[in-house]
Amino acid sequence: MHRRMKDINFLGNRNIMFIISAVFIVITIAVVAFRGLNFGIEFTGGTSIAFNNVGDIDIADMRSAFDETDETEVVIQTVVSNGEPGFLVRTSQTNPDVAAAEAQQIAERFGLPTDSYQVTTIGPDWGGNITRSSIMAFFVSIIAIVIYIAWRFQFKMGVMAVVALFHDLIIVIGIYAIVGREITPNVIAALLTILGYSLYDTVVVFHRIVDNAEEGKMKCSLMKLANHSINQVFIRTVNTALAQLIPVLVLLFFGGETLKDFAFAMAIGLVCGAYSSIAISTPLYVLWKEREPKYAKLKKRYPDDLPSTRRRKQLEREAAAAQAQ
Amino acid sequence: MAQKKRKKKGGRRLHKTDKQYIGLLVLIAVLLVASVICFTPLNKRITQGLDIQGGLSVTMTASHIDGSAVTAEELDEAVTIVTNRVNKLGASEATVQAQGSNNILVQIPGLTDADEAISTIGKTGTLEFVDLRTITDQDALAAITSGQENVPLEPGTYTAFMTGDSLSGVSVGKASQTSADYAVDLQLDDAGTKAFADVSTDLVATHGQIAIVLDGVVNSAPAVQSAITNGQVQITGNYTVDEAKALKTVLESGALPVNLVFSESRVVGPTLGQDSLAKGVLAAGIGFAIVAVYLLFFYRGLGLLTVANLGVFAILYLGLLAVLSHYGLFALSMAGMAGIVLTIGLAADSSILVLERVKEEIRMGRSVKAASLSGVRHAIGTSVDADLVTLVSALALFFVAIGTVKGFGLTLALGIICDLVTLFVFKMPLIRLLANGSFQKHPVFWGINGDLEDGHAAEAAALERGLGDA
Numbered sequence: 001m002h003r004r005m006k007d008i009n010f011l012g013n014r015n016i017m018f019i020i021s022a023v024f025i026v027i028t029i030a031v032v033a034f035r036g037l038n039f040g041i042e043f044t045g046g047t048s049i050a051f052n053n054v055g056d057i058d059i060a061d062m063r064s065a066f067d068e069t070d071e072t073e074v075v076i077q078t079v080v081s082n083g084e085p086g087f088l089v090r091t092s093q094t095n096p097d098v099a100a101a102e103a104q105q106i107a108e109r110f111g112l113p114t115d116s117y118q119v120t121t122i123g124p125d126w127g128g129n130i131t132r133s134s135i136m137a138f139f140v141s142i143i144a145i146v147i148y149i150a151w152r153f154q155f156k157m158g159v160m161a162v163v164a165l166f167h168d169l170i171i172v173i174g175i176y177a178i179v180g181r182e183i184t185p186n187v188i189a190a191l192l193t194i195l196g197y198s199l200y201d202t203v204v205v206f207h208r209i210v211d212n213a214e215e216g217k218m219k220c221s222l223m224k225l226a227n228h229s230i231n232q233v234f235i236r237t238v239n240t241a242l243a244q245l246i247p248v249l250v251l252l253f254f255g256g257e258t259l260k261d262f263a264f265a266m267a268i269g270l271v272c273g274a275y276s277s278i279a280i281s282t283p284l285y286v287l288w289k290e291r292e293p294k295y296a297k298l299k300k301r302y303p304d305d306l307p308s309t310r311r312r313k314q315l316e317r318e319a320a321a322a323q324a325q
Numbered sequence: 326m327a328q329k330k331r332k333k334k335g336g337r338r339l340h341k342t343d344k345q346y347i348g349l350l351v352l353i354a355v356l357l358v359a360s361v362i363c364f365t366p367l368n369k370r371i372t373q374g375l376d377i378q379g380g381l382s383v384t385m386t387a388s389h390i391d392g393s394a395v396t397a398e399e400l401d402e403a404v405t406i407v408t409n410r411v412n413k414l415g416a417s418e419a420t421v422q423a424q425g426s427n428n429i430l431v432q433i434p435g436l437t438d439a440d441e442a443i444s445t446i447g448k449t450g451t452l453e454f455v456d457l458r459t460i461t462d463q464d465a466l467a468a469i470t471s472g473q474e475n476v477p478l479e480p481g482t483y484t485a486f487m488t489g490d491s492l493s494g495v496s497v498g499k500a501s502q503t504s505a506d507y508a509v510d511l512q513l514d515d516a517g518t519k520a521f522a523d524v525s526t527d528l529v530a531t532h533g534q535i536a537i538v539l540d541g542v543v544n545s546a547p548a549v550q551s552a553i554t555n556g557q558v559q560i561t562g563n564y565t566v567d568e569a570k571a572l573k574t575v576l577e578s579g580a581l582p583v584n585l586v587f588s589e590s591r592v593v594g595p596t597l598g599q600d601s602l603a604k605g606v607l608a609a610g611i612g613f614a615i616v617a618v619y620l621l622f623f624y625r626g627l628g629l630l631t632v633a634n635l636g637v638f639a640i641l642y643l644g645l646l647a648v649l650s651h652y653g654l655f656a657l658s659m660a661g662m663a664g665i666v667l668t669i670g671l672a673a674d675s676s677i678l679v680l681e682r683v684k685e686e687i688r689m690g691r692s693v694k695a696a697s698l699s700g701v702r703h704a705i706g707t708s709v710d711a712d713l714v715t716l717v718s719a720l721a722l723f724f725v726a727i728g729t730v731k732g733f734g735l736t737l738a739l740g741i742i743c744d745l746v747t748l749f750v751f752k753m754p755l756i757r758l759l760a761n762g763s764f765q766k767h768p769v770f771w772g773i774n775g776d777l778e779d780g781h782a783a784e785a786a787a788l789e790r791g792l793g794d795a
Contacts (some may be wrong), residue, residue, distance in 0.1 A: 118416070250608045
């Protein structure tokens with residue numbers, strides 16, 4: 001009859017979640033340190049030429065065509081777009097005039113129409129510009145967000161929301177490093193939006209904690225109240241994560257190159273964002289908050305009201321033993 | 326008993342608040358019709374960005390040769406000059422914008438022959454006339470007098486007696502009657518004519534040379550045969566007619582106050598862009614459909630509300646984009662397309678938030694009406710907070726970032742604004758109106774029967790506890 005489920009014990013088992021995150025972060029740092037990240041030409045300068053619908057021209061033909069130009073560092077990849085074979089060629093050319101002429105020359109050589117290729121040339125200083133403005137955008141958002149959350153809720157919540165954010169960003173970067181995907185300004189944009197997503201989830205949980213804490217006198221530790229809050233919004237978290245993930249995944253599978261760029265980063269970010277609101281920001285916030293006298297007292301009064309699964313079993317054994325005596 | 330009492334309360338009589346809700350729904354209906362009128366036909370009403378429409382997109386970074394900072398005035402002046410040049414290329418819908426503190430973004434839709442445009446718009450176009458006697462660099466001087474072409478001059482090693490500011494007219498003509506080459510004929514203004522007359526009179530006795538220097542390179546250095554007092558000067562250089570015209574454009578639009586360097590140039594073929602747009606639209610459509618099916622499955626009738634909400638959101642959103650396009654404030658780029666697809670998720674999110682809260686309050690034993698009132702109120706608070714936080718990062722992207730990322734921030738921010746409007750004007754009044762009637766009558770259809778049972782159980786439990794306490 002009674003369908004209401006018992007609360008899932010997330011926060012009692014917080015140490016397990018901390019360890020999982022710590023492992024991810026360590027792996028990320030190691031991979032980035034040893035393998036580095038693969039930055040796109042937007043950051044390094046150079047030219048990227050996308051040839052589409054190239055018929056049966058093979059990569060060797062393309063390579064020999066580029067051998068006739070003055071380019072020395074030519075990377076040629078085969079791609080499939082719209083079901084048709086194509087090439088993505090990267091060179092270190094930073095002069096758009098020369099790059100456009102080379103692309104035209106090669107298209108002519110293979111008899112490709114003028115609208116079948118796309119030339120992007122990035123000057124050597126542009127990467128610095130992009131990086132600077134991205135970092136600026138990042139810090140401006142972070143500061144604005146902390147101020148907003150501090151004003152609307154609590155300063156400690158703002159700080160922990162941002163900690164969760166860094167956690168998500170680090171993991172996304174780690175996955176980029178591991179799969180060796182190219183980092184483009186679109187990825188940076190996606191990362192900055194992940195900030196938004198990650199926060200959205202965190203804010204929803206924090207909002208509920210504030211609501212619950214305000215309702216009457218607390219008869220449990222803050223950790224238990226927070227765990228209950230997470231459970232109250234859990235179905236929402238899962239459903240919205242799915243509702244958001246679906247369009248992103250569709251983008252990843254059906255979208256063109258630019259859209260895939262966004263979608264890959266967003267997909268990982270979404271999952272991380274939902275996870276970190278439960279596993280990182282909330283428990284850290286509670287641990288910090290419980291240093292305040294009011295909540296420290298509650299914690300002392302209800303010391304074992306949210307034990308970890310292991311601890312609960314131990315308590316049960318102790319109780320059984322006591323009863324047996 | 327308690328149930329009976331509740332039923333009475335939730336009668337069908339129209340309350341004052343109900344009228345307000347109906348008013349809001351009428352308002353949204355008007356907005357929807359207006360939006361649909363604004364955005365049909367879609368492909369014409371929403372401006373397509375360059376990466377979709379095809380064309381040339383160039384970002385140039387301004388700097389001074391000596392490394393000093395570029396001022397806002399100089400950047401504005403450069404934008405004006407570049408705009409003039411682009412317009413003279415015959416590109417009708419080109420846009421030239423300043424980006425950040427030292428970048429200029431030029432977008433020329435439909436243009437696929439990039440070479441000419443690139444060589445015209447970024448030329449500094451500094452024209453100087455130099456008396457050869459003022460050149461202090463002996464090597465350069467020797468090169469010029471020996472007839473060598475295109476000798477570069479270092480700044481500071483020569484003094485110009487006149488600059489391109491003194492031009493009053495520029496035209497293209499044959500270099501000479503018999504020549505196949507073209508030349509650019511300059512007409513000097515009064516001050517220029519006088520300066521040229523003075524210098525040429527001075528030089529005529531020695532047949533001294535006057536160097537015509539374009540962007541620091543000696544274009545030609547004719548020897549003065551007779552005093553030139555009519556203010557007519559010709560620039561020759563074995564030009565083709567196109568090259569001569571490009572030079573004319575550069576000279577007519579005046580010299581740039583700054584040095585422009587190409588930072589980014591994209592040439593997009595028109596079919597490519599349309600192709601990725603089609604993919605994006607397909608992705609958005611599939612995404613929308615799957616989310617709708619999922620919500621219907623999970624929330625049943627309430628899911629229908631959410632889907633309707635998504636529909637309203639989408640229509641308002643497209644309407645807003647069409648209006649902004651009309652005023653030239655918006656152009657859909659691929660990055661923007663990604664932003665749009667993501668806002669579908671955001672809009673679904675805020676709907677789910679409301680539904681979950683309402684269901685939860687019903688589970689806690691509140692009446693359907695009370696639950697929808699307080700549930701919507703609480704959930705709106707959360708939605709607004711969460712939306713505003715995302716808005717903060719979207720706006721930061723839009724205002725601070727440069728390049729394609731800007732478009733992404735814009736569509737995201739606009740989507741959030743539409744979501745907030747939809748929430749207040751459509752979802753909130755609709756749920757509250759339905760809570761008064763249909764929700765109670767058809768709990769199974771709306772998918773709240775399970776929650777109601779839980780609610781009754783919770784109520785019964787509370788009652789029991791209450792009795793026990795007493």
